Amino acid sequence: QVQLVQSGGGLVQAGGSLRLSCAASGRTSSTYTMGWFRQAPGKTRDFVAAISWSGSTAYYADSVQGRSTISRDNAKNTVSLQMNSLKPEDTAVYYCAAGLTSGALWAVPGRYPYWGQGTQVTVSS
Numbered sequence: 339q340v341q342l343v344q345s346g347g348g349l350v351q352a353g354g355s356l357r358l359s360c361a362a363s364g365r366t367s368s369t370y371t372m373g374w375f376r377q378a379p380g381k382t383r384d385f386v387a388a389i390s391w392s393g394s395t396a397y398y399a400d401s402v403q404g405r406s407t408i409s410r411d412n413a414k415n416t417v418s419l420q421m422n423s424l425k426p427e428d429t430a431v432y433y434c435a436a437g438l439t440s441g442a443l444w445a446v447p448g449r450y451p452y453w454g455q456g457t458q459v460t461v462s463s
Contacts, residue, residue, distance in 0.1 A: 340364040340436045340452040347432060347457035350424055354461070358419040360434030360454050368412040371439050374419045375447055376430035376459075383433070385445035387419060397444050402428075424461045431456045 346358040358374070373388035387408040389396045396408050402421070410417040417434060435450035443449045 340370065342434050342436060342452055342454035344432075344434055344454040344457045347459045349460045349462065352424060352426055352461055352463050354424050355420070355422045356424065356459060358421070358432055358434070358457060358459070360417045362415045362417070362436060368415060369438075370436040370452075371444060371450075372408075372410055372417040373435045373437070373444060373450055374408065374417075374432060375435060375450075376428075376432045377456075378430040381430075383447050384430075385447070386432070388444040389417065390440075399445070421459075424459075426461045426463045428459060429461050430459060432459050433457075 341363045343361045350356050369391045374386040375383050376386050377383040385399050386402055387398045389408045389410050393410050405423045407420045433456045434454040436452040437450035439449035
């Protein structure tokens with residue numbers, strides 16, 4: 339079992355920045371691919387970014403490419419998502435996730451068995 343506890347988020351004006359963090363605990367959590375997803379009201383849970391267990395490879399959704407950076411610190415068992423140039427359409431509940439997945443499957447929510455509690459990000463125009 340892996341437990342994920344999120345922090346960060348909140349209300350920010352368009353063009354601003356936010357940093358989301360996720361602390362992992364449990365068995366071999368440092369070997370998992372870590373991902374971030376988001377879900378707006380009435381919409382599906384969408385992929386945002388993911389990072390390999392080593393931190394050497396990252397993958398981003400087109401919607402956040404160039405504006406966001408995912409990183410991890412395996413010594414501290416944390417993963418972060420730095421989001422810049424935020425837009426109102428970035429408003430959603432953001433979730434971190436952990437899974438033993440790879441390649442194109444990184445963007446598939448069903449490949450991640452462990453999820454954080456979610457944190458609200460609201461971007462005002």
